[in-house]
Amino acid sequence: MTVRIGISGWRYEGWRGVFYPKGLAQRRELEYASRQVESIEINGSHYSLQSIKSWRAWHDAVPDDFVFAVKGPRYLTHLLRFRDEKAVPALANFFASGVLALRHKLGPFLWQFPPNYRFDAERFDRFLSLLPSDTGAARALARQHDGRVKSPWFAAHGDRPLRHAVEVRHESFCTDAFPAMLRRHRAALVVSHAIADWPYAEDVTSDFIYIRLHGAQALYSGAYADKALDRWAQRVRAWAAGGEPADARRLGKAAAPRVRRDVYCYFDNDQKVHAPFDAQRLRERLGAA
Template structure:
């Protein structure tokens, strides 16, 4: 029987860091070509500027053009939605429309998962999470329809799609109250992935499978966003990623709902992002993990 596995995408969270110049980026490399340089060495990059503000359509189109075929972007959801409105206000629909109208659809086939990160102060409220999850568009046509409700804050809206594509959503939570079987059930009902978050912070770290893919964020080993991952840690994560990609769950997985059977899947795609950007740990750790999994930068397109 053929040993099948889902696609594995290893990369970094963001790419424009001053401290990376002269370390990961060669001396003299133009800032405008940093994305191209990073994309030739990674399989995926998490766009995190979208967390802080709407981006110009020109930026989205350049990001698409500056990356090779088969490259995948994850896009971080707007802080205005997750931290300020928290999807509780009636204006959340328009704000969500603005988010999707700014240019996400211009990434076309390079648009990967959308990351929704909630703050440590947000407690689990089943009704609130149900409203939030119900608002998320499941495909590019639904995203286009939502985007058409944008307001004037989007200067140059992009509400086109060349064909219908499934959209993937992942949720990262940082309050212990989310370690609850009811939360896992909600995620599974909406086919949204729980972000497996590894950090030195007191954020919950649980690994319940809730969708047809896994989203992993490695934040560092010393402080919140720093500290290289030693070889033993990378070996452990490589083993877990291999298990997830074959549709199974590690035997020692930390679960909020241990009595619930995970969704059945022969394979799962895995997206892994290193967020330990201080001291240039992230890109080198990503490359080291790719080596352990025998992956190359453009192999995700195969």
């Protein structure tokens, strides 16, 4: 069982001189941030294909026991929406771009869907079926890339399982069929706390928990109060121990108890520099700092 508390992204101008030491070179910000938290979501991969040079640089900048979460491309989740034959080559391009070069520092993939994406059981099941379950399957998929990837990279460094987490933002997903589908595919439902009109659910659908905390007062803003962090620490402990919080809010049935679960928790309240400090405060409550 591993609990990792981290942040969503690391390159923010407003953090310089506040979280980052004054005068720290921008190229060293990841190096610094990765010594302050245990995991970071890579956001750039959501907006465009990254180069193998970037993936290797990120791998080399962080400690050996550090783990990244990688955000899947919005070209798939927001534009194509996995609804036509372009989805497979687009997914192949993502895995051929070099993400596997993170090697053992590669953690879960985050697939974030937009607020206007409605639950379509057939299409969503097809999407989940396309996601590779291990690095061998990811390499096989990557070989189907098209010409958009100029320098494909899918070298073998051993086979290991891959994890996928899904964040949804439309009320149509509030049905017990959704967590049941995630369980069949062993994908995690993101526990997504936000001051927004998004569904909130805590169904345990995989062998790990993925939490995103988007802000206490407004979307992407507002520090979490001590009482709120105490509550999140209690929930993290319950999930990590293999159980669930007594007041868990679920769409479907409770998960079968496990001995332990890994937990990944990311603060996304990056405005006004709250995220890294809230992450450190939660780590302190969990005895991880």
